[in-house]
Amino acid sequence: MANTYSKIYFHLVFAVRNRQSLLKDSFREKLFQYMSGVITNQKQKLLIVNGYVDHVHIFIGCKTSVRLDELVKEVKEHSTKYINCNRLIAGKFQWQEGYAAFSVSRWDHDKIFNYIRNQEEHHRKKTFREEYRNILKAHDVEFDERYIFHDPKEVE
Numbered sequence: 001m002a003n004t005y006s007k008i009y010f011h012l013v014f015a016v017r018n019r020q021s022l023l024k025d026s027f028r029e030k031l032f033q034y035m036s037g038v039i040t041n042q043k044q045k046l047l048i049v050n051g052y053v054d055h056v057h058i059f060i061g062c063k064t065s066v067r068l069d070e071l072v073k074e075v076k077e078h079s080t081k082y083i084n085c086n087r088l089i090a091g092k093f094q095w096q097e098g099y100a101a102f103s104v105s106r107w108d109h110d111k112i113f114n115y116i117r118n119q120e121e122h123h124r125k126k127t128f129r130e131e132y133r134n135i136l137k138a139h140d141v142e143f144d145e146r147y148i149f150h151d152p153k154e155v156e
Contacts, residue, residue, distance in 0.1 A: 004064065008062045009059070009060065009103065010104065011116075012059075012101050013057050013132065014098070014099035014100070015056075016093075019054045023051060023056075026088075032051070032056075034079060035058070035078075036049055039075060042071055044063065044066060044071060046058070046059075047113060048117060050117060052122075055128050055132075059104070080093055100135065
């Protein structure tokens with residue numbers, strides 16, 4: 001549509017099923033490169049993807065037409081196939097259901113970019129559980145502890 005201008009940025013976070021430490025140093029960088037390709041193929045602008053052994057952070061610029069849930073679904077589905085087809089882990093790999101998404105203002109770009117870039121160093125001091133809770137609280141996201149670290153199907 002003519003005269004439509006936008007800059008929409010998201011910080012996405014999702015985890016390995018059951019928070020298992022399966023994203024090994026030996027293939028993590030190649031996995032992130034693969035995820036980058038998936039995002040680019042979906043016509044979105046990847047700023048950075050990084051994570052640690054049990055989770056991933058993605059910082060992207062999106063078009064107004066993006067369906068964020070569909071984009072995350074594509075990234076998770078394709079990266080799961082990549083890991084399983086290349087037998088990068090013993091057994092079957094799966095991502096945890098769901099994800100977190102936070103809008104990012106232009107003024108916070110450097111802060112978020114550097115935070116994601118330094119994930120390995122960051123997690124020498126703080127667990128993913130602590131990090132995830134802190135991010136949710138910082139964004140005033142209400143959450144039920146029973147569901148945040150477990151599959152909803154497993155919770156009574």
